[in-house]
Amino acid sequence: MKLIFRDANFIDVKTGSIVTGRSLVVVNGVITDVTSRPGRGESVSMNGGFVLPGLMDAHVHLVWEGQSDPNRHTLSEAVPMTALRAVRSAWRNLCGGVTFVRDVGGPHQVPVSLARAVDAGIVDGCGILAAGAPVCQTGGHVHTMCREADGPDEVRKAVREQIKSGAHLVKLMCSGGAYTEGESIHAVQFTVDEIRAAVEEAHVSERRTAVHALPEQAIQNCLEAGADTIEHAVFLSDRNIETFCKTNAFMVPTLAPYYLMAVYGLERGVPKYAVEKSRDVMEHYADSLHRADSAGVRLALGTDAGSPALPHPAVPFESWLWTAVARLEPLKVLRAATWGSARALGLEDKAGHLDPGCAGDFVAYGSNPLEDITVLHAPRAVFKAGRRVAGGSSTWSQIYLGKNKTRL
């Protein structure tokens, strides 16, 4: 089936230029042409809207829904209930213009199964790449959701188990974090040898590794062990930035959960330990992201959607934070949320831009997001494989924009 999308301002996220006077041609769900001579087919007017490739969130947890303490829900409820929450999260992402996500950890192989269900058309939702259970050291970050393993051999086995279960990537916890009680965000977890074993094992099976690392030594360990994407990367040193630029690794910043926990966490009932650690994170995070961007570190946009106080979808809010708090230009943010994430996930041939060969996943907005990134909160229409998504709608997070609390 051939569809011709006309009367639009197509945004080229690689250059920032806007293409008008041409039509986007989608055949059987895939973009085949951007042309002024589209030929015959079913015509769809975009009514002069601004069109971006579908947004891609490189760091989410679909089983969590941004409750005050989401992991507590997961631990206390039946597995089918957790799976149903994940289905709803995938649908909410899609409706908010996030057509693809990378799930970096959920229990019982729920995200892996959901990814298959979406691909098979069993449920509607965003496309998904999914890790299985994250691998952490005994008592490591969010260990109640992880496969605990110690020593290179056991870590290797844990990685093999995830791949056996169908994981598309391997997630490792290499430092403490905000959302685990009694754990310092500065704690380094796993040795370089353990991380290296995991990375090697993932790579021989053609899987990438996503590593949770907040403090500078953990970031350095992960970069030196050859990890593919460094998640969070809060306390970024000049040495980290230098090493980043020598590798192919991507930094996946996730400001939103820490910001919301720091500013609104207590009134939302988020555990106090997480609020306090998030405040520490937010004292450094904007500066780290700004310096990384200035130095040319490759960025993919993640959010940690589902974490305490952060429902799905979170890309619109995260994007706004990058401009408002870390002072990045909107083009750089939009590029990270599309082309950057696609490259970090190894999907640059089929997602993250509007060139032939890509899936027909795109989002139309009423005005230009390069001029005002807050328009991401209200997509006019969302398309997946060329098909209009029924529920395209405003996102929850626009309630925060008027408050304009860019300083803590």
Ligand SMILES: [Zn+2]
């Ligand atoms: Zn996470």
